[in-house]
Amino acid sequence: MTLLAIEHVTMRFGGVTAVDNVSLEMAEGQLLGFIGPNGAGKTTLMRIITGVLRPQQGRVVFRGEDVTRWPIDRRIRAGMGLAQQIVRPLKSLNLTDNVALAVGSHRMASPLAALLHTGRSAERARARELLDLVGIGEAAQAMPGELPLGYLKRLEVARALALEPKLLLLDEPLAGLNQAEARAMADLIASLVGPEASGGRSVLLIEHNIREVARICPEIYVQDNGRRLLQGPTSQVMASPELRRAYLGGEAA
Amino acid sequence: MAYEIVLLTTMSIAILFALSLNVITGFCGQVSLGHAAFFGIGAYTAALLTKAGVPLALALLPAAAMAGAVGLLVGMASLRVRHDFLAITTMGVTFLFVGFVRKQDALGGEVGISGIPQAAFGRPGLLLLAIVCTVLFVLVALHIRRSWMGFAFDSIADDEDTARILGIDVKRFKLWAFVIGTAGAGVAGGLYAHHIRFIGPDSFGFVESVTVLAMVIIGGIGSIWGVALAAGLLSVMPLWFQFVDDYKLLLYGLLIFAAMRFAPDGIAGLARRIAARIALWRLPR
Amino acid sequence: MLFLDLTVQGLVQGAIYALIALGLTLVYGLLRILHVAHAALFTLGAYLGVIVTNQTGSFALALAVAMVVVGVIGVGVYRFAYKPLLDQPPLVALIASIGLFIASEEIFRLVFGPYGLSFTDPPLQTQVEILPGIFLSHARLMVVGIAVVFLGLLGWLSASTRTGIAWRATVADPDMARSFGIDVERVRYLNFFIGSALAAAAGVMVALLNNLVEPTMGAVPAYKALAIIVLGGLGSVRGTLVASLALGVIEAFGTIYIGHLLDRDAIAFAFLIIVLMVRPQGILARG
Numbered sequence: 087m088t089l090l091a092i093e094h095v096t097m098r099f100g101g102v103t104a105v106d107n108v109s110l111e112m113a114e115g116q117l118l119g120f121i122g123p124n125g126a127g128k129t130t131l132m133r134i135i136t137g138v139l140r141p142q143q144g145r146v147v148f149r150g151e152d153v154t155r156w157p158i159d160r161r162i163r164a165g166m167g168l169a170q171q172i173v174r175p176l177k178s179l180n181l182t183d184n185v186a187l188a189v190g191s192h193r194m195a196s197p198l199a200a201l202l203h204t205g206r207s208a209e210r211a212r213a214r215e216l217l218d219l220v221g222i223g224e225a226a227q228a229m230p231g232e233l234p235l236g237y238l239k240r241l242e243v244a245r246a247l248a249l250e251p252k253l254l255l256l257d258e259p260l261a262g263l264n265q266a267e268a269r270a271m272a273d274l275i276a277s278l279v280g281p282e283a284s285g286g287r288s289v290l291l292i293e294h295n296i297r298e299v300a301r302i303c304p305e306i307y308v309q310d311n312g313r314r315l316l317q318g319p320t321s322q323v324m325a326s327p328e329l330r331r332a333y334l335g336g337e338a339a
Numbered sequence: 340m341a342y343e344i345v346l347l348t349t350m351s352i353a354i355l356f357a358l359s360l361n362v363i364t365g366f367c368g369q370v371s372l373g374h375a376a377f378f379g380i381g382a383y384t385a386a387l388l389t390k391a392g393v394p395l396a397l398a399l400l401p402a403a404a405m406a407g408a409v410g411l412l413v414g415m416a417s418l419r420v421r422h423d424f425l426a427i428t429t430m431g432v433t434f435l436f437v438g439f440v441r442k443q444d445a446l447g448g449e450v451g452i453s454g455i456p457q458a459a460f461g462r463p464g465l466l467l468l469a470i471v472c473t474v475l476f477v478l479v480a481l482h483i484r485r486s487w488m489g490f491a492f493d494s495i496a497d498d499e500d501t502a503r504i505l506g507i508d509v510k511r512f513k514l515w516a517f518v519i520g521t522a523g524a525g526v527a528g529g530l531y532a533h534h535i536r537f538i539g540p541d542s543f544g545f546v547e548s549v550t551v552l553a554m555v556i557i558g559g560i561g562s563i564w565g566v567a568l569a570a571g572l573l574s575v576m577p578l579w580f581q582f583v584d585d586y587k588l589l590l591y592g593l594l595i596f597a598a599m600r601f602a603p604d605g606i607a608g609l610a611r612r613i614a615a616r617i618a619l620w621r622l623p624r
Numbered sequence: 625m626l627f628l629d630l631t632v633q634g635l636v637q638g639a640i641y642a643l644i645a646l647g648l649t650l651v652y653g654l655l656r657i658l659h660v661a662h663a664a665l666f667t668l669g670a671y672l673g674v675i676v677t678n679q680t681g682s683f684a685l686a687l688a689v690a691m692v693v694v695g696v697i698g699v700g701v702y703r704f705a706y707k708p709l710l711d712q713p714p715l716v717a718l719i720a721s722i723g724l725f726i727a728s729e730e731i732f733r734l735v736f737g738p739y740g741l742s743f744t745d746p747p748l749q750t751q752v753e754i755l756p757g758i759f760l761s762h763a764r765l766m767v768v769g770i771a772v773v774f775l776g777l778l779g780w781l782s783a784s785t786r787t788g789i790a791w792r793a794t795v796a797d798p799d800m801a802r803s804f805g806i807d808v809e810r811v812r813y814l815n816f817f818i819g820s821a822l823a824a825a826a827g828v829m830v831a832l833l834n835n836l837v838e839p840t841m842g843a844v845p846a847y848k849a850l851a852i853i854v855l856g857g858l859g860s861v862r863g864t865l866v867a868s869l870a871l872g873v874i875e876a877f878g879t880i881y882i883g884h885l886l887d888r889d890a891i892a893f894a895f896l897i898i899v900l901m902v903r904p905q906g907i908l909a910r911g
Contacts, residue, residue, distance in 0.1 A: 136504075162506035170504070176497040187494055191506040193487040197515040200487040249506060370715060416897065419904045423658060423714065427854040428900055430847065431893030438890020545847060549722050556719050589734070592727030596705070599720035603712045 087114045088147075089288050090135070090253055095144030097130055097312075104130040105141070106312040112253070114286040117279040119303030119320070121296055123333055127312040128292050129171060132257050135290075136168050137161050149252065163195060167251030169242035171258045171292075175230035181241055182226045185213035188248035216244040221270060235262045240271070247278070254278065254289045260298055268298055276302040300324055308332065344462045345534075346575055351469040352530050353574030354567045355476050357554040359523025362480060364552065365561035366489060367516035368496025369417065370425055373432035374551050377406040377521040379543030380436070381528025383446055386455045386538055395458045395533055396468060402529035403522040410521025414514045421499075433548045440540040451539025458533050469530050476523050480563050483519070492516060496561075557598045559607025569606055629758055630876040636764050638872025639771035640833075643826035644845050645852040645864050646775065647698075647819025653795045653859035654815050656714055657706055660721040662823055663846030664728035665701070669694045669824025670831040670841060671732065674741045683747045683832075690828050691821040698820025699813050725846060732839040740838030748832065767829045774822060775865065782861075787814065795859070844889060851896045857906030867907055871895065 090112040097105040104127045112118055122128050133139040135146060137158040145154045153161055162168070176184050186209040194200040217223045220240040225233055230241065243259050256275065260268040272295075279289055293299045299306065306323040308315040310332040316323060323329060360374045381402035388398035413432055420428050440446050447453075458465035483489045491512050494502040499509050532538050550573070558569030576594075580587040602609045644666055651659040669690040676686035705724055709717045748762035782788035793801040794811045802808050826845075831837045852871055856863030871892055878891035886894060899907065 157503070159503040159506050159508050162504060163508075168504050174498060174501045174504070176494055176501055178497045179493065183490075187490055188505050190487060190490070194491045194507050194512075196508075197488055197491075197512050200491055200512075201483065201515075203487045204482070204485045206487075206490070245505070416901060420900055421904075423652075423656075423858060424854055424900060424904060424906070426658065426715075426718070427850050428897055431851065431896050434847070434889045434893040435886070435897070438887040438893075439885070441887050441890075442885055546726075549719075553719055553723070556715065560715075586730070586734075589727050589730035592723045592725070592730060595723030596720050596727060597723075599712075599716050599723065600705070600708060603709065603716040 087286075088112070089114045089116075089149060089286075090290075091147040092131070092135065093145050093147065095131070095134055095141045095146065097127075097134060097139060097141045104312050105134065107144070108309065108312070108314050109144075110307060110314070110317075112288050112290060114252075114288055115279055116288045116305065117276065117303050118288070118290050119299035119306040120290055120292045120309070121294075121299055121306060122309040122315070125311075126309045126332075128309060129257060130312075131309065132255060132290075132292060135255060136166060162191070162249060162251075165252035166255060167246035167249040167253070168255045169239075169246040169257060169259055171261065173235065173238040173242050175238055175241055177230050180227050180229050181217060181222070181233075181237075182210050182213045184230065184241060185216055185244050185248050186210045188245045189213050189216070191249055213244075213248065216248050217241075219247070220244045220274060221267075236264075236267060239263065243271070243274075252287060254287060255292075256289060257292045258294060259291070260293055260295045268295055272298040272302050341462065344466050346578065348462070348466045348469050348530075348534050349574050349578070350571040351466065351473045352527050352534060353551075353554065353570040355469070355473040355530070356524055356527035356551055357558065357566050357570035358473075358476055358480055358563065359520045359527060360551050361520075361555050361558075361561065361563065361566045362483065362523065363516050363520035364555055365566065366480075366483060366492040366496065367513060368492070369513060369516060370422075370552075371429040371520075372426050372545070372548050372552060373413070373429035373436075374520075374524055375543045375545070375547035376433045376436035377410055377524035378528035378531065378547065378551075379440070379538075379540075380406040380409055381525030382532035382538050382543065383440070383452070383528075384525070385529030386452050386532040387446075389456050389533065390452070390454070395456075395465075395529070399468075399472070399526050399529045403525040406525025406528065407518045407522030410517045410524075411514060413521070414517030417517070418510050418513060430545065430548070433543070433545050437540045437544050440543075447539070449540065451537060451542075452532075453537045455532055455536040455538070457536070465530065465533055469534075472526050472530065476526075477563065477567070479519070479523075484563065488512070488515070553595050553598075557595070557602075557605050559605030559609075562605070562607030565605055565607030565610070626880075628755065630880065631873055632755070632758055632760065634873030634876030635869060636760070636767055636872070637876065638869035639768045640826055640830060641845075641848065641852055641872055642775065642865050642868035643771050643822050643829070645849040645856070645868050646778070646861065647823045648849050649853045649856065649859060649861055649864040650815050650819040652853055653861075654812060655706065655710065655717075657717045658714070658721065658850060659706075660718065660846050660850070661701060661705070661724040661728065662819070663842035663849065664725050664732075665694050665698055665820045666823040666827040666830075666845055667729075667732055667837070667839070667842035668697065669827030670837040671736055671741065671827075672824070673828030673831050674743055674837050677747070678741075678744050681745075687825065687828050690824040694824035694827075695817040695821035698816040698823075701820075702812060702816040725842070729839050729842065736837075736839065738839065740836050740841075742835050742837075743832070746832065746835045763829070763832045767833065770825055770829060774825065778818070778822075778861075787811075791815065848889065848892055851892055855896055855899055855906055860906070863907050870907075 088111055092110040095105055095108050134141050137156055145152050186206055189212045190209040193203045214226050217226050220243050222237050222240050225237055239262055246254055260271055279287055300320055303320055306320050307317040308329055315332055316328055356378055363369050363371050384405045385398040385402040389395050417425055441449055491507050495509055495512055502509050554570040554573050555566050558566030577587055580590055648659055648662050651657055672690035672693055673686045676689050677683050706717055750762050751759045754760050782792055790806045791811050794808050798808050852867045853864055855867035874895050875888055875892055879888050
């Protein structure tokens, strides 16, 4: 069952084509690694999926609906969850409330519904569980401004998880973590999909840390220069000469 | 007794007016330099209705509706601009309102509307009505704070882009803040018209918009009790300063400046800091 | 004929707006503060212009004194009012500035009296025919002249001198400028000096055109100049110039053609709101 379909999407900035006629499909329950060298247009494609950017050509179909013209918040309500590469915590709320807000996002589907709901204790309890899950439970009462980047990266992930998305979009969640932390985070990501995880969640994982991507993702999509380079089972992709060429650069290689 | 009633009515109306702006600016983080326009819309609506024989308590409803409806329009326009652009756009709303009213004979033009009838049961009746409206609005504000709407407002005031990533429909929440806030200002304006019993375009200008914003900021942006306290104090300050009549505005201006210079987080922030210091002092050493 | 006359009047008014609004743009570009009290400096400049002219008989001397004194006071405003507030949210500085403005209007009233001052012998009142059938006083011509000269000077200063380059670098990115060894603090002082001096020049010229200065004469420019810099795209010098002239002309035409619906200030803000609905970042957006 197709969850997300990107169909012939092109995005230009001035004279530069950042994403060039890219198509990509994701199935329910899939964990797809998304790699490519710097400047490959990874973040641009991610922004097209979430709705920060509107492509000049092509469409984005999510759960059977054409969402190309939808604003971000509507896509989130429809079942996307995003952990951004550049962390954006709500600075005036502590970590628990940052996550609790996401846990209760269905309560804010309309302003009227939001006005009629009070009480946050259930959401806060769930938020603390999620903070424990990503390994920063001890900072639950801290304010984001007091914490180092590693904590805030995990806060992004916890917040995205709290939305209970059908499609979890992770933009470099391992960046800024040390090796042991990165490994733990990758294990956590791997545990989000698969048979023991709840109902058909999919994850699209953008990462520079190819080692961890290769370790946890059964399938990898590679983009280079805004174009789709290849896609397939991890072992096949990792062994392919095109990948080597893309990363080592130059036509000569 | 009569003097105290006037004083209390003035305070009550100012508190309602300031708390209504606090919903927009304090809760939702949308700066408005044009709130007096909605106060004015409420005042004109209520005054015209009571002059036509409608009892004041009933006239306040259309006053709120009218101000809220225009607030919805202004809110929709404001969705296109952010931050300082928003502040100046809303400032423009005040000038548009005053400039429009000045030229309308039906609204009394430059001269304004005089001979506005008294509220039922005279001044004590008006005071009672003002207190009821203010208390109701305080309850509404307290409820918003506790509700998920308040939680959503917190996130929008903090960072709109992040609020969107949490699935919050930022535009609709902002519009609700505008409508609730401007409708509250409309009620305050309706009460004011029957307090002063004469209104003209100059009663709702930029200075009034700034004054009410100053009340919110000096009270401590977002804090219901701080804003209520600041509004109560600042509104009667001109009356207290009568003894220095000539220096009244000078003192007022300097006070606003000094408040920002030395307590930029307002009365609420000052109270928090003092409380923290006392707590520290009480700790066993 | 009316068309041309209104355009010329509008451009003269626009030149005055430009002189006032430019200082405001400079402050905003550098510090992100909406400097309402700028208009108090404009009023002070007007008072000094009238007083010095009446005492010495020299209008040129009065203009120079007003610009220098007000420039120095502008630096003082930055040092004592804004500098301590730079770490606060911008709203705090805005409200502080409004408080300062209200207080200074009162100071003018207390010091110079509530009824205003006039030139005992107003200079530059001769009328000249600049286009067939269109007359302007020397004073109005001088307004345009001063605006052109000072703005040209400013343009040259910022484009071709070391100070100007340091200035633009600071506006673009203060931290970067600091790391290049630019004394950011000095740039800010200079910025306030120039902006305030220009406001004083505008004040003197308005005093001359109306032959009257009064405590509240800064009120309307205070708000309108804010509208202008927002229209111009906040912090864009060129945008501010375009917006000043456009607003001057629109007001001149507006008061004739829709004056029965809205007064002059409302027309200015109606224009502002319409423009912002179409271009939320102002006429010439920065960057």
